[in-house]
Amino acid sequence: MAGKKASFADVAAAAGVSIGTVDRVINGRGNVKAETEQRVLKCARELRLDRMLNLRPTRILKLGVVLQNRSNPFYKELVGALKQCASDYSYLNVQLAFYFYERLTYRDVLEKIEAAAEGCDGILVDVFEHPQIRDLLQKLTATLPVFTLASDIPDIGSVDYIGVDxxxxxxxxxxxxxxxxxxxxxxxxxxxxxxxxxxxxxxxxxxxxxxxxxxxxxxxxxxxxxxxxxxxxxxxxxxxxxxxxxxxxxxxxxxxxxxxxxxxxxxxxxxxxxxxxxxxxxxxxxxxxxxxxxxxxQDHASEARVALQKFLAHYGRYEGRISQPEFRIYLRDNC
The missing domain is CATH 3.40.50.2300 (Response regulator)
Known part of the structure; x- marks a missing residue:
């Protein structure tokens, strides 16, 4: 395609969609499935379509966050950091929905995970080990990006852990x-x-x-x-x-x-x-x-930033470098 600018038709052919679908994605008209939008944007970038592809997408991506609703100051500050990061990336049209479990019971956690999965494009969870929680998360990874935060649940499929060792x-x-x-x-x-x-x-x-x-x-x-x-x-x-x-x-x-x-x-x-x-x-x-x-x-601000970046990257809206969070040691003299 040397010497010729890519057209909507070229992108449509590469992505296997109609020209109308490409038009809806590029011009932010909405009503396009997430995976289709991702594929169209990828093809448009590869073909160097002469359009501003980094403009705010129309379709809202919603990340469901499942956390304890406890007096633990760490969670209070983590929620604040997540909200700040969502605001920082608001130009990519990402929103957070919080689902707090009130008690440390697997039934309460299952209820919140199911609610988050039903209404969101991905889920970010900090939950404890339990056979039924594990089974549910394994099932969800077949259709949704699932991220574990701060505390991992290993070996449950295509899950990305965000946190320290x-x-x-x-x-x-x-x-x-x-x-x-x-x-x-x-x-x-x-x-x-x-x-x-x-x-x-x-x-x-x-x-x-x-x-x-x-x-x-x-x-x-x-x-x-x-x-x-x-x-x-x-x-x-x-x-x-x-x-x-x-x-x-x-x-x-x-x-x-x-x-x-x-x-x-x-x-x-x-x-x-x-x-x-x-x-x-x-x-x-x-x-x-x-x-x-x-x-x-473990630096909640860093974990929050990585969580948003990985979620957005999954849908093709973030292409920057993502660094895994690291923990730090604080004594009286460097706090």
């Missing part, structure tokens, strides 16, 4: 704890939110392996599962400290770091090392006050 996070936490406690070591209280969250399980596995291999002077007290509830965290840690006077460190995988820090301060146990996750505004303040010793942060 949780086992590496746990290993870093173990290394920090072992070094903070030094040669004397001591007992460490490990608090997970819910073991069926893949990221919580992986963090614990990484933490345990590093202590076992490198810091034998550090042992684990009886672990706690808080069910992702701050009140439960407060109560369970209070009981653990009352029952065991040898606790020298606390690794909190989940929520409730503020309650733990205040409890240590109230009981004059500020010498107990506390390591937690997510540099929320609350945890940043605790770090600055010296009430938390280290925070491992």
């Amino acid at each position: 949780a086992r590496s996070e746990g290993r870093v936490a173990g290394e920090l704890m072992g070094r903070f406690l030094g040669a004397t070591g001591g007992e460490i209280l490990l608090i997970s939110g819910l073991q069926s969250f893949h990221c919580h399980e992986q963090r614990e596995m990484g933490f345990r392996s590093v202590l076992r291999d490198r810091f034998p002077q550090c042992t684990l007290a009886k672990p706690i599962e808080s069910q992702e509830d701050e009140v439960s965290t407060d109560l369970l840690v209070t009981m653990a400290l009352a029952d065991n006077g040898n606790i020298a460190g606390i690794y909190n995988i989940s929520v409730g770091s503020k309650a733990i820090a205040e409890l240590l301060q109230k009981t004059s146990k500020q010498n107990v090392t506390l390591i937690s996750h997510e540099l929320t505004q609350e945890n940043r303040a605790l770090l600055k006050e010296g009430l938390i010793d280290a925070v491992i942060d």
